[in-house]
Amino acid sequence: MKISYNWLRWYIPEVSKADKLTDVITYHIAEVETVEHRVLNTEEDWIFDIKILPNRAHDLLSHQGMARELASLLNIKFIDPTPKYKIPKSYPTKLVKRIETPKCRRYMGRIVRNIKIGPSPKWVVQHLESIGQRSINNIVDATNIVMFDCGQPAHVFDLSKVKDLKLQVRDAKHGEKMTLLGGGEKVLKKGMMVIADDYDHVLDIAGVKGGRHAELTEDTKDIILECANFDPVSIRKTAQALNIVTDAKKRFENDLSPELASYGMQELSALIYEMCPEAEFEDVVDVYPKKQEERKLSFSTEKISKILGLKVSVSEVKDILKRYHLEFTEDKGIFEIKVPAMRQDLAIEEDMAEEIGRILGYDKVKSTIPKIDFKPKVNETHVKISSARSKLLDKGYSEVMTYTFSDSGEVEVEMSASDKKFLRTNLTDGLKDSLKLNQINSPLLGMKEVKIFEIGTIFTNKGEEMRVAYNEGSKIIEKTI
Amino acid sequence: MTKENKKGTIHPLSLLADQAYKTFSDLGFEIATGPELESDWYNFYVLNFPKDHPALDMQDTFWIKNNKEKVLRTHTTTVTARAIEQAGKDGRLPAAFISIGKVFRNEATDITHEMQFFQIDGAMVGENITLADLKGVLTNFYKKMLGEDVEVEFRPSFFPFTEPSLEVFAKFKGKWLEMMGSGMLHPNVLHNCGLDPTKVQGFAFGGGLDRIAMIKWDIPDVRLFYQGDLRLNQFENEN
Numbered sequence: 001m002k003i004s005y006n007w008l009r010w011y012i013p014e015v016s017k018a019d020k021l022t023d024v025i026t027y028h029i030a031e032v033e034t035v036e037h038r039v040l041n042t043e044e045d046w047i048f049d050i051k052i053l054p055n056r057a058h059d060l061l062s063h064q065g066m067a068r069e070l071a072s073l074l075n076i077k078f079i080d081p082t083p084k085y086k087i088p089k090s091y092p093t094k095l096v097k098r099i100e101t102p103k104c105r106r107y108m109g110r111i112v113r114n115i116k117i118g119p120s121p122k123w124v125v126q127h128l129e130s131i132g133q134r135s136i137n138n139i140v141d142a143t144n145i146v147m148f149d150c151g152q153p154a155h156v157f158d159l160s161k162v163k164d165l166k167l168q169v170r171d172a173k174h175g176e177k178m179t180l181l182g183g184g185e186k187v188l189k190k191g192m193m194v195i196a197d198d199y200d201h202v203l204d205i206a207g208v209k210g211g212r213h214a215e216l217t218e219d220t221k222d223i224i225l226e227c228a229n230f231d232p233v234s235i236r237k238t239a240q241a242l243n244i245v246t247d248a249k250k251r252f253e254n255d256l257s258p259e260l261a262s263y264g265m266q267e268l269s270a271l272i273y274e275m276c277p278e279a280e281f282e283d284v285v286d287v288y289p290k291k292q293e294e295r296k297l298s299f300s301t302e303k304i305s306k307i308l309g310l311k312v313s314v315s316e317v318k319d320i321l322k323r324y325h326l327e328f329t330e331d332k333g334i335f336e337i338k339v340p341a342m343r344q345d346l347a348i349e350e351d352m353a354e355e356i357g358r359i360l361g362y363d364k365v366k367s368t369i370p371k372i373d374f375k376p377k378v379n380e381t382h383v384k385i386s387s388a389r390s391k392l393l394d395k396g397y398s399e400v401m402t403y404t405f406s407d408s409g410e411v412e413v414e415m416s417a418s419d420k421k422f423l424r425t426n427l428t429d430g431l432k433d434s435l436k437l438n439q440i441n442s443p444l445l446g447m448k449e450v451k452i453f454e455i456g457t458i459f460t461n462k463g464e465e466m467r468v469a470y471n472e473g474s475k476i477i478e479k480t481i
Numbered sequence: 482m483t484k485e486n487k488k489g490t491i492h493p494l495s496l497l498a499d500q501a502y503k504t505f506s507d508l509g510f511e512i513a514t515g516p517e518l519e520s521d522w523y524n525f526y527v528l529n530f531p532k533d534h535p536a537l538d539m540q541d542t543f544w545i546k547n548n549k550e551k552v553l554r555t556h557t558t559t560v561t562a563r564a565i566e567q568a569g570k571d572g573r574l575p576a577a578f579i580s581i582g583k584v585f586r587n588e589a590t591d592i593t594h595e596m597q598f599f600q601i602d603g604a605m606v607g608e609n610i611t612l613a614d615l616k617g618v619l620t621n622f623y624k625k626m627l628g629e630d631v632e633v634e635f636r637p638s639f640f641p642f643t644e645p646s647l648e649v650f651a652k653f654k655g656k657w658l659e660m661m662g663s664g665m666l667h668p669n670v671l672h673n674c675g676l677d678p679t680k681v682q683g684f685a686f687g688g689g690l691d692r693i694a695m696i697k698w699d700i701p702d703v704r705l706f707y708q709g710d711l712r713l714n715q716f717e718n719e720n
Contacts, residue, residue: 027636031648053639233533307645307665307682309613350668354637354645357612362635362647367617370610372575374509381514382502389495398489400709404517404553404583404597411518412546413553417589418596423518423553434709445711451489452711457517457583464518 001061002131005046007149011067014076018046021070025050028073028358029060038130045130055345057254062151065342072323073359082263085270093282095224099289100170103193103231104206106258106289107169108265111159111282112272113222115139121275139216139223142271144247151256152227152264153248157203157214159222166198167224169206178202179212180244192238193230207235207252209244225272227265229258258292259341292341299349301333307353310365320359381466384481385455388468397451397470400438402430404457411459423459427469428476430454435471455481490714494599494706497626497694498581501601504625505579508618510603513578515560517585518545523559524552527566528642529669543587553585557602558642558687565606565683566674574681575607581690592702599690604666606676606683612645615663615684623651623660626693638662642670643685653696661688 005018015021022032025048036047052060059065064081071078097109119125120141128135128144135141143154159165172188179185186205188194195204203214207230216223229252236253239245265284272279305312314333321328327338339346346352357365389399406429409422424430431454438450453470469478502512515523525537543553560580568576584600605614620633631651638648643664651660663686668678670685691703698716700706705713 030637053637055639236533306609307612309611309616348644348668350644350665353665357645358637362612362616362637365613365616365635367620368611368613369508369617369621370605370607370614372509372577372607374511374575374577375573376506376509376511376577379512379514382512386499389491393489393491396487396489398711398714399492399495400711401492401494401707402709403707404585413587414544414546415587416543416596417587430709437709438711441710441712447711450711452709453489454709459518464516 001050001052003048003050003063003066004127004130005048006043007063007127007130008067008070011064011079011081012071012074012076013079014074015067015070016074022048024070024073027361027363029066029069030056040126040130047130047132054254057251058256058344059151059342061251061254062147062149064150072325075323082266085266087269087273087281090281090283093285094165095282095285096164096166097285097287098166098168099287100168101193103171103234104169104228105231106229106261107287108227108261108284109167110225110265110269110284111165111222112225112269112276113159113280113282115221115223115272115276115279117216117218117220118275124271124275137216138275139220139272142268142275145271146227146264146268147247147251150260150263150267151251152260152267153207153251154264154268155204155210155226155228155248156216157210157224157226158216158220159224160220161201161214162203162224163197163199163201167195167203168198169193169195169228172202172205176200176202178205180205181210181212181215183212186242186244189241191234192241193234195226205238205242205244206230208239208242208249209246225265225268227261227268229256229261232256255344257341257344258288262286295339295344295347296336297339297346297348297352298334298336299352300335303349304353304356307350308357308365309368310357310360312356312360316360317356320356381481385466388481389453389455392453392468392470395451397453400431400434400452400454401456402427402434402454404459406430409459410461425458425460426478427454427456427458427467428478431469431471431476431478435474435476490711492706492714493694493698493700493716494690496716497690497697498599498601500626501581501622501690502579504622505577505603505618508577508621510577510579510605511564513560513564513580514582515554515557515563515580517554517583518551519554519559521550521552523562524554524556527562527670527673528558529667529673530641534641541587543585554582555586556584556687557582557600558685561602561604561685561687562670562674565604565671565676568606569674569676574676575605575610577603577605579603590704592704595691595703595707597707598703600687601661601690601693602685602687604683604685606666606671606681608681610683612647612665612684615647615665615686618684619649619661619663619686623649627651627653627697635663638664640664642667644668649686649688658696660692661686663687 031051033049125135172192176188193206232255239249405420406424411423466481545551564578634650635647638646646664671678
């Protein structure tokens with residue numbers, strides 16, 4: 001995920017300088033793959049490419065997510081933008097949204113009338129371009145800003161293309177077709193999920209990519225905003241089957257909190273109001289059949305200390321929980337926290353050990369070598385392999401390794417990146433090739449006679465077997481070990 | 482008569498494996514071995530991979546034709562899982578295991594990627610095995626493999642089978658290099674191996690042996706290891 005330093009500073013103006021921040025992220029959050037220094041006009045920026053870890057992808061694939069994390073980590077101020085997200089009066093709506101599949105966990109929509117499609121404000125273009133995105137038009141840019149800012153993918157439909165103001169999220173019908181935004185037709189299968197009107201117009205492959213039918217045009221005046229939440233497994237499978245990778249898909253497949261949708265809708269509405277002050281907003285339609293459950297997590301400083309091998313005190317833990325705005329109770333070193341909606345990765349005590357370990361820094365844990373009187377047994381397979389190798393080396397044989405994959409054999413792999421789809425049934429074939437190669441090179445190797453061996457596994461219908469093979473002149477001897 | 486005519490030369494990966502085995506054996510680790518053709522249970526599910534994990538996708542894993550439950554192991558953590566499961570059954574805890582073996586990934590090859598390579602994998606399980614022990618054991622390992630002046634660092638990471646999870650980095654010839662994944666065994670993994678996570682805990686680690694060899698001896702292309710070419714056998718153990 002590309003993160004702009006200047007964008008972060010909107011929320012955490014006190015953040016450390018860019019080079020120091022690289023270390024903070026590396027040692028406490030995730031790997032920084034690259035840092036690019038950019039100068040736009042006279043303004044400097046640094047773009048961090050961060051390999052967000054899968055267990056934090058639901059909250060850190062966003063600038064606000066990263067800013068919140070850094071504010072807590074560095075114990076600096078976070079400027080909450082929500083009080084600024086304002087729209088004028090909103091009007092009653094006739095929009096109808098239906099969820100017809102359990103794979104949609106929340107579906108929010110809002111009609112906005114009297115917008116004007118046009119170029120985006122300068123700051124929007126700058127923000128998008130800083131992280132390698134292209135500005136398209138004000139409304140599309142607003143949805144992208146929301147996704148990269150708070151992490152909630154958003155979508156906009158042209159209202160005039162949605163008959164009767166009715167939208168539904170449902171399972172795709174087998175063989176149903178949709179033309180994607182940007183072109184290309186996809187044939188859908190059962191198990192996929194779409195957003196459609198009541199007249200079988202598929203408007204969107206839910207959570208993956210929008211369709212051309214309700215695409216915005218220069219003349220679009222009235223729109224429907226969408227912020228939704230979908231089952232991550234379904235999104236991943238659909239995108240994979242259709243071979244579509246989008247930023248929305250990447251976020252949904254990481255199990256976003258349904259609570260994020262309302263936040264996204266608020267930000268999107270405010271952005272559109274900023275871009276189109278004449279716009280008229282209708283009420284938000286929110287279909288949210290099963291509210292995300294509130295979870296509690298209990299852990300003790302004793303257990304955390306025992307996992308980390310580092311004495312962690314009650315006051316250290318309290319300090320961390322406060323910085324991270326985690327509501328908690330504590331009694332004699334036993335904590336109970338209320339897990340925030342956006343932090344579903346915190347599920348077991350060990351997760352808190354990781355959380356506290358990485359926040360304090362793993363360098364705080366002092367290395368030790370355990371002094372335990374283990375009673376290791378001798379591994380017979382290893383002994384046989386080692387002794388076969390030693391004997392052959394002693395007799396002047398040199399060791400080679402060749403490929404397990406072969407043109408023919410008895411055990412075949414399903415799909416392969418290479419044309420060799422079978423597992424070898426012997427070592428002899430590989431050793432013959434090796435013998436030829438080394439005979440050509442023998443003057444270079446200073447050898448009068450090439451003597452080689454390989455120890456490795458072969459595979460037949462009966463199973464796998466460890467073998468050794470060596471040559472006597474041009475003849476290959478192969479044996480079971 | 483030259484020396485070569487008396488004794489043959491060892492493959493660099495075997496040389497390095499011997500050195501790695503010795504380093505861990507000196508700390509009481511037991512050598513473990515296991516099948517290359519493995520069940521999906523030991524390769525994935527015992528290790529707390531969810532059923533829909535991206536690593537299960539066809540492009541990474543070699544699934545076997547006409548046998549839906551078999552794969553070519555993608556890591557030797559399979560061996561580690563089998564070993565701690567057996568140790569639990571035999572009442573042999575605390576215990577520590579080390580395994581080095583061939584693993585397979587279904588991906589296009591280039592100078593740093595190969596469809597087959599060697600992984601070094603291990604675990605230590607007992608009542609009081611901590612992250613501090615993990616740090617000590619792995620720092621010791623890389624110092625033994627790459628030299629005493631090597632610096633070793635641990636950074637946050639994620640693996641389904643460990644919690645906390647850490648990436649191990651070593652600074653060799655002035656550059657920080659990603660060496661292996663590690664962490665404290667996830668309670669689900671201990672549970673799946675028949676152990677009681679409220680009574681025992683431990684650490685696990687795994688990474689490429691080929692990578693250590695490439696760094697240590699400046700070998701430019703991982704594919705060179707499997708060409709059957711004796712020109713590769715030019716290294717000696719300095720110990």
